[in-house]
Amino acid sequence: xxxxxxTKAVExxxxxxxxxxxxxxxxxxxxxxxxxxxxxxxxxxDVTLPRFDLMAQLDKVPDGMTLSDVSKRMMVSNGNVTGLxxxxxxxxxxxxxxxxTDRRVQVIRLTKAGRxxxxxxxxxxxxxxADIFSDLSxxxxxxxxxxxxxxxxxxxxxxxxxxxxx
Amino acid sequence: xxxxxxTKAVExxxxxxxxxxxxxxxxxxxxxxxxxxxxxxxxxxDVTLPRFDLMAQLDKVPDGMTLSDVSKRMMVSNGNVTGLxxxxxxxxxxxxxxxxTDRRVQVIRLTKAGRxxxxxxxxxxxxxxADIFSDLSxxxxxxxxxxxxxxxxxxxxxxxxxxxxx
DNA sequence: GCCAATTGCTTGAAGCCTAAAGAAATGCAA
DNA sequence: TTGCATTTCTTTAGGCTTCAAGCAATTGGC
Numbered sequence: 001x002x003x004x005x006x007t008k009a010v011e012x013x014x015x016x017x018x019x020x021x022x023x024x025x026x027x028x029x030x031x032x033x034x035x036x037x038x039x040x041x042x043x044x045x046d047v048t049l050p051r052f053d054l055m056a057q058l059d060k061v062p063d064g065m066t067l068s069d070v071s072k073r074m075m076v077s078n079g080n081v082t083g084l085x086x087x088x089x090x091x092x093x094x095x096x097x098x099x100x101t102d103r104r105v106q107v108i109r110l111t112k113a114g115r116x117x118x119x120x121x122x123x124x125x126x127x128x129x130a131d132i133f134s135d136l137s138x139x140x141x142x143x144x145x146x147x148x149x150x151x152x153x154x155x156x157x158x159x160x161x162x163x164x165x166x
Numbered sequence: 167x168x169x170x171x172x173t174k175a176v177e178x179x180x181x182x183x184x185x186x187x188x189x190x191x192x193x194x195x196x197x198x199x200x201x202x203x204x205x206x207x208x209x210x211x212d213v214t215l216p217r218f219d220l221m222a223q224l225d226k227v228p229d230g231m232t233l234s235d236v237s238k239r240m241m242v243s244n245g246n247v248t249g250l251x252x253x254x255x256x257x258x259x260x261x262x263x264x265x266x267t268d269r270r271v272q273v274i275r276l277t278k279a280g281r282x283x284x285x286x287x288x289x290x291x292x293x294x295x296a297d298i299f300s301d302l303s304x305x306x307x308x309x310x311x312x313x314x315x316x317x318x319x320x321x322x323x324x325x326x327x328x329x330x331x332x
Numbered sequence: 333g334c335c336a337a338t339t340g341c342t343t344g345a346a347g348c349c350t351a352a353a354g355a356a357a358t359g360c361a362a
Numbered sequence: 363t364t365g366c367a368t369t370t371c372t373t374t375a376g377g378c379t380t381c382a383a384g385c386a387a388t389t390g391g392c
Contacts, residue, residue, distance in 0.1 A: 154301030
């Protein structure tokens with residue numbers, strides 16, 4: 001039986017196994033690397049990965065960000081950020097104040113000590129990452145960057161589609 | 167100042183920015199897709215991603231696996247699996263018994279209902295994944311598979327190196 | 333100015349996750 | 363056989379994470 005592309009509408013069971021295998025491999029890579037980074041951050045600096053990630057976001061901006069901004073950039077829920085920030089303020093890494101123009105808004109920044117601490121960690125972190133990817137050639141890295149950009153776009157489109165239906 | 171490759175030993179600050187950017191992009195892709203899948207599993211089947219993943223592992227083997235096996239395959243801690251299994255046994259998806267030959271070992275399997283439920287979810291899940299990756303050509307998929315395999319190998323090597331030092 | 337909708341954040345309940353310590357069973361070597 | 367190391371799993375403490383509900387402040391339409 002031969003079918004042309006128009007016939008798709010009848011919903012034949014297509015083969016989607018390749019995409020599934022790709023997704024599982026992507027997930028494996030990320031889990032593996034994440035675990036490795038988490039372990040090194042812990043044993044070397046006694047810091048958790050989420051704390052490090054949050055500080056990384058703040059290091060990019062001198063004047064701080066709102067909790068919502070952090071939440072969007074880290075792609076985690078608002079409530080999650082509330083707790084993380086709480087602990088990092090407690091430990092003296094972060095500085096938090098209410099916005100002058102909008103009293104709902106909390107602006108957080110790295111303290112001087114927090115920034116110094118982060119820079120120290122980030123320097124090593126970058127070397128770990130380079131080591132983890134060291135078998136990849138510069139071309140591999142470029143190709144991966146391109147393909148992952150395409151993947152990201154595709155995933156966002158798909159997510160967008162679902163969001164509209166809901 | 168010109169330096170040849172021999173001079174690396176003096177530890178010049180090399181440029182590792184590309185690898186870092188690659189890692190962040192990889193992480194973004196995974197987080198994005200994971201969130202999407204988590205949301206769909208929740209709204210469509212009221213199941214969590216870890217539960218689904220655990221059931222996926224068990225669906226591959228008819229005779230069940232030990233908790234340690236599951237733990238290794240899912241790349242999560244032992245204690246984590248203990249809790250997950252507990253809840254899935256409670257809900258009737260899993261069957262658990264102590265090994266006949268080694269009383270330390272717990273063997274878990276999908277129940278009949280659990281397997282049916284999983285198959286139902288997996289069928290849709292696979293379509294979601296295909297949709298999420300739908301902008302990628304077959305060649306893109308192949309290339310990504312290859313590059314991620316290389317990445318996985320590289321990361322494992324790096325992790326291995328660290329494990330030996332410790 | 334007033335009210336409804338929206339926005340920014342927090343809280344609470346439930347579950348996920350890790351690292352570390354501990355209990356039970358096994359295996360192996362003296 | 364005895365004793366010690368190892369393996370398998372559980373427990374505990376602490377932290378991360380989501381979702382949903384809720385509160386407070388702001389915005390926009392009238």
